Amino acid sequence: CFSSCSPKVCIVGSGPAGFYTAQHLIKAQKHVHVDIYERLPVPFGLVRFGVAPDHPEVKNVINTFTQTAKHLRCSFYGNVNVGKDVSVQELQRAYHAVVLSYGAEGNRTMGVPGEGLAGVYSAKDFVGWYNGLPSCRQLSPDLSCETAVILGQGNVALDVARVLLSPVDMLKETDITQPALEALAHSQVRRVLIVGRRGPVQVACTIKELREMVNLPGTRPDMVEADFDGVTEALKDLPRPRKRLTELMLKTALQTPGETEQERRDQASRTWGLRFFRSPVEVLADPERHRTAGIRLAVTRLEGSGEAARAVLTGEVEDVTCGLVISSIGYKSLPIDQSVPFDSQSAIVPNTLGRVKQAPGLYCSGWLKTGPTGVIATTMNNSFDTARSLLDDMESGVLDLSAAKSGSQVISALLEQRGVKPVSFSDWEKIDRVEMSRGEASGKPREKLLTVEEMLHVART
Ligand code: FAD
Incomplete structure (x- = not known):
């Protein structure tokens, strides 16, 4: 039986x-x-x-x-x-x-005016676009601006920042989709700011992802020293993984680099930076083009300390000029x-x-x-x-x-x-084989099929 x-x-x-x-x-x-x-x-x-x-x-x-x-x-x-x-x-x-x-x-939305403007994307869609998710194929993000602002400081935010700033020569050996690779090759984005509501001790990313940013060829970090006031003193009370992460941030933000690192930074044509104590208020529009021209951020301060600290508004605001806003505040x-x-x-x-x-x-x-x-x-x-x-x-x-x-x-x-x-799974293996052989032709591990129709077509032949 x-x-x-x-x-x-x-x-x-x-x-x-x-x-x-x-x-x-x-x-x-x-x-x-x-x-x-x-x-x-x-x-x-x-x-x-x-x-x-x-x-x-x-x-x-x-x-x-x-x-x-x-x-x-x-x-x-x-x-x-x-x-x-x-x-x-x-x-x-x-x-x-x-x-x-x-x-x-699904994804969480910021709930601020201007969120629907051209030039604003969710990290979920942006990631789906460069990874070949069929529903995100048409996204074709406009990368003609110099500055991109990413809202959120988790690992997904850092993935997006890294992909935006990586030398195309590095990406072309990965399974990133061909249209994304071409768009990134023509990208004008030179500066990426990764914005969080709270401080350095509360960032949600892990050390591996931060280290990849710090070491990313062709880029240099650009931090705001004042954001790190009091952080060195707080180090001793932090649990070990958080302590190591914070030490890396402090080193990147405050230490005078050695000669080789200074040389590397001097040659870099692209910058990235973490921005703390800022919460989005409104995406600002360019009146003629009806697209993103910047973002208004409310300045915050912390109430409480450690993981439980809350960001409260100070009443101050700051405008940042940018043509691309990517919200990375969570899936749902x-x-x-x-x-x-x-x-x-x-x-x-x-x-x-x-x-x-x-x-x-x-x-x-x-x-x-x-x-x-x-x-x-x-x-x-x-x-x-x-x-x-x-x-x-x-x-x-x-x-x-x-x-x-x-x-x-x-x-x-x-x-x-x-x-x-x-x-069936053996149908998927047909798709897998086609993707891998298309990838081989261009030195990639695979070239993903980008539409459900094409996937079904290959599965049934
Ligand atoms: P998913 O992986 O989302 O799987 C859900 C599946 O359900 C999907 O295949 C979906 O198509 C299917 N589905 C949805 N609706 C239906 C339906 N109605 N009927 C049938 N099927 C349906 N973790 C790491 O360890 N390392 C990393 O580098 C890493 N990078 C990440 C990068 C990003 C951008 C994200 C978002 C996550 C990353 N993670 C990483 C985390 C990891 O991806 C998650 O922990 C894991 O994928 C969660 O698994 P899940 O099965 O719950 O969800």
Whole structure:
């Protein structure tokens, strides 16, 4: 009775959360069958569409995910938009358990006047553009200005700053898309300011990303010394990772560089700088061109200290001339199906250890469960936790495994009726091969296909 009596679980989303949840389930339960449904024809979520092109080592997790996808008790169904092509309730009827791992596809907005002007982009769209996310293909950001302002100081903000300022020779050896590479080759952006509401001790980036900025060829740092008043004194009380990060910032901002570094900085044609104690008030328009001409920032000061410090307005404002504004203040999960509980305040699915509240048989993992923070390793741990909760519920009888479930059989029939043709993992491998061979021709690890139509075309030939 292997196939009819084996527990059937489906997972919605094939990013790190989906794959790590599947991996743990398959490893810990010798009979469970896991089906992964993914909206796009291609797997891996933000590993493909978020992680910066110059971080190829981060993308090695794809090898582990591929092993999971090829496991006998795992199947991949790409090109299936859950909530639209099939409902969560339909999945719940077909499977013993459903795990939602569909990430955070929305973004937080600044909520300031002028946000809709030409020249203002969300980091989510900008990143999607250079990484080949089909929905961001048309973005074609205007890079004809000299100064870009990035709002937010997390790792995504630093990724964007680095991509904007990297020598094109470095980028052309990555899997960045060809249109992005061409646009960046003609970019006039020479100065990038990375703006935060709070001070140096509160920045959200990590040391690896800051070090990459400090060492970026062809660029020099441009900081404001006064922003670091009192920071040296605060060092001794900081936890170790934060202390090292702050020391690097202090060194970059305040220390007189050695001869070689001075020479390097003198030759640099592009600058970057962190700007602290500033909060966006309004994006300023150029009256003739109806596009971004600058940004008005409110000056803040800190109330309290350390991680918990709050930025309060001083009443002063400062205008910065710039033609490009990129807001990098966070991603946000969205509800995909009315039947699923959703906490719109914190933009997550309300859960206890991955069990969706008031929805037996429904689980969540990844950014949808925790909110959009944390690296892939964090997502891995929280996904393993969700898998453990699910397995506990199987063992304790909370999940009724006595009734046989039809799993993908009934869902495939529904999809066929609705004219939806899923993409299998071996179909994806065709896309993968085409991308890699196109990349080889131009010395890149891959040249991504940029539209869903082209992906589907390759998958079906
Ligand atoms: P996602 O990776 O977003 O996966 C969600 C998946 O669900 C996607 O494939 C999506 O297409 C699919 N989906 C969405 N809606 C539906 C639907 N309705 N039906 C079916 N499928 C659906 N971490 C690192 O460790 N190193 C880095 O260098 C790094 N860089 C990053 C850069 C950026 C710009 C960002 C945003 C994040 C970065 N991270 C990095 C963090 C890492 O990407 C996340 O921790 C991780 O991707 C979260 O996994 P997830 O599976 O929850 O979400």
